[in-house]
Each structure stands twice: as C-alpha cells, then as structure tokens.
Amino acid sequence: MSGRGAERILDLIEWLASRGEASTLAEVVQALELPKSSTLLLLRTLVDGGYVTRRADGRYLLIRLPGEPSADNNGWGTILRVAEPILRETVAAIEETGFIAVLTDDHQVRYLNKILPMREIRYDRDIAAPRVAHYVASGLMLLSGLNDGDIEAYLRSDVAREDDPDAIAERVSAARSDGHVANLYGRVEGAAGVAAPIVDPDGRILAVVNISGPRERIANNLERVTKATVEAARRASEELSRRVMKNGKTHGRK
Structure with a gap:
C-alpha cells in the first residue's frame, strides 16, 4: 500500500x-x-x-481496532496497554511482583511484562523464557480457558505425561470452578503466586493477572493477595470490554 x-x-x-x-x-x-x-x-x-x-x-x-483481540487475533499489545496501569496500582498496594501472562499457540506461558514492588526482598523472574503451563499459577488459569478437547490434548502431551495428568486435570478443573489459582508450591524454590483471568465480553480467557512473591509472605497474606489479584483482573476485563463495546460489538456478534 x-x-x-x-x-x-x-x-x-x-x-x-x-x-x-x-x-x-x-x-x-x-x-x-x-x-x-x-x-x-x-x-x-x-x-x-x-x-x-x-x-x-x-x-x-x-468492530475492532488494530491490535485489539478477536477470535483470530490475540491482541496482546492491547491487553497489555489496558492491564498494565491496573497492575501497577495493584503492585503498589499489595507490594508483591505483578505480571500479565498469556498462553501461546503451543500452550506455553508467555509473560508480557513484569512490575517489581518497591521493597528490598521481592520475587523476580526472567520473563524472556516461556514456562510450562501446568507448572505455574498463570498457566493453570490459562489452561482452564481451553475447550475440553484442547485440555485433553494437553494432558496427552509429553510435557504433561512427565508429571501426573490426572492431578493436572484436577487443578485445571479447580481453576475453572474457582475463577482463580493460588500456587503455593511452584517450581521456583521459595516462590508462590496467585493468578486470575482477564476475559473478553463472551467470557473467553485472553490473559491473566499474576501476583507472585516469597512463599511465606504470600501464604500469610493469601486472602488479601487473592482478592487484589481477582479485582485487578476484573477491572482489566471491564476496561477491555468497554473498549470492545465502544466499537459496537462483542466477539462473534454484530
């Protein structure tokens, strides 16, 4: 052009x-x-x-601006722009590390950003490398948004069969039922986290808000951290939906 x-x-x-x-x-x-x-x-x-x-x-x-999510377009840039200011507020209030995470096409977790709290002892991670989905709270929450066929395929994959597919299925089912995931015993020694979904107007999980920190500190404040994570995800979902509805549509409908 x-x-x-x-x-x-x-x-x-x-x-x-x-x-x-x-x-x-x-x-x-x-x-x-x-x-x-x-x-x-x-x-x-x-x-x-x-x-x-x-x-x-x-x-x-x-029906959609460039970069905004659709059934055929993840729109991660738009999700990050919408969610990051909310995540910054949450990190400042809760004083733990915040992330926005998404699921790649090959069902790995990709972290779009990282916001560290202003405290000396804090949790940090390299967000350049993808994570195995069922290893982390973010991944379990994202897997819960897949349809049953895709979940079954994931459970039959080599990476899932190396662990316990039945246990993974149980945790994914709990994530879907609870609407959030708390993982107090992650793969990183001494770390724990909570994840909650950012959804589109049709309820499709697009990304998650993840708040992570030292295990003992997260465990001692689990209710507060969970509430803050769920609220941040709810606000991000509402803001994303507002932008979509402003353009006169929801996914798949005029």
Missing part, C-alpha cells in the same frame, strides 16, 4: 471509530471526500482484515 493509501485507511479507521452506528458507503465517501471506487476498496480491505463488518443492509460498522 502506498503512503497515500496508508494515510487514507488510517483516516477511515479514525472516522469509523468516532461513530456509534454503521455507515453507508455514500456517508463515508461524503465525509472523507474520497472517490467512491477508492472508498469501496478501502472498506473491503478492512472487512477482509476483520476490522469492519458489512451488514445485511449494506452499511459498514467498525
């Missing part, structure tokens, strides 16, 4: 994002003062990319 074409498509996205209802081709042409043929091509490009939907009446509606 030429520089002028890129500028036009950004102008179109901005204009559609400013409207609360679907627009006709004629309305777009008039507002942006573009040729009808060029405008139609731009709209078709956005429809093909999953950013705009063309309704049965021929009107166009913006």
